[in-house]
Amino acid sequence: MPLVNLLCGLLETGVNQLHSLDSGAAVKRKQLNGVVVGVSLKEVNFPLYFAISEQQVDILHQFEGEPNCRIQVSLSALGKIQDNNELTNLIKTDQLEVEGDIQLVQQFAQLLTEMDIDWEEHLSHKVGDVIAHKLCYHAKSLSKESKNQFSKIEKQTALYLTEEIKLAPSALEVVYFCDQVSLLNEQTERLEQRIEKRLTNK
Structure with missing residues (x-):
């Protein structure tokens, strides 16, 4: 599906370009080196897989194998995942479903949302x-x-x-x-x- 590949390519380029401007991104990627996170929105049946290495983040539509964790999240809850105080409430209210280590989810969310860019x-x-x-x-x-x-x-x-x-x-x-x-x-x-x-x- 060329359109899916194009979307993944655009997202991947955008994330990695932002990381190139973020002084702390390399450290966060190193902590998650080798981790694969499967993400899907509750509103859209369109899974994405984020394969993290020290060099960059690869974004795939299909992944052969089992990711380290899976996340299904509501669009409205995306910005709250990195907040440790919000996680329990998001899970209780069915805005977030997690398969795997919840700490990985937090680190992954911080990698994508907490960018220190001047x-x-x-x-x-x-x-x-x-x-x-x-x-x-x-x-x-x-x-x-x-x-x-x-x-x-x-x-x-x-x-x-x-x-x-x-x-x-x-x-x-x-x-x-x-x-x-x-x-x-x-x-x-x-x-x-x-x-x-x-x-x-x-």
Whole structure:
């Protein structure tokens, strides 16, 4: 399938070019030398295999053999995989399925997402220091504004779901429900103790 090979080639070139700009990529690749990770998105049945060596990352559509680990992840959860605090929650909510060593998954995610690239330094060689500084400054401002807007949209959507159309419970309703469940649990335990006491005394 030429189209699949072209896509894998483009992804592979992009990843390795970014790694050539990242001062810490070589160390991360060395830690994963010889590891093969199978990745597929839950939304798309299109597996990819990342074969990692000290020199580069090869991306394949087919792999003969068994990868060191397999990952099936939701598109929305891609950016959270490298966060150790998020992994358990992602697995519990079925946004992430892992076959193999979870530590490999974290290292692999860090290899692809945590890149230390000094864009201003690299751009300055092409367009000069002043223009490079201005471009990076505006890019950071745009990124910050985009994150703020996205956060506002998330809050407004949550309010609409909980307050307007009552599709989801509010935070207070969830707390109240949990309190009621705890109270019911305590009452049940006390009732069980009374019954057990009476049976013992007979």
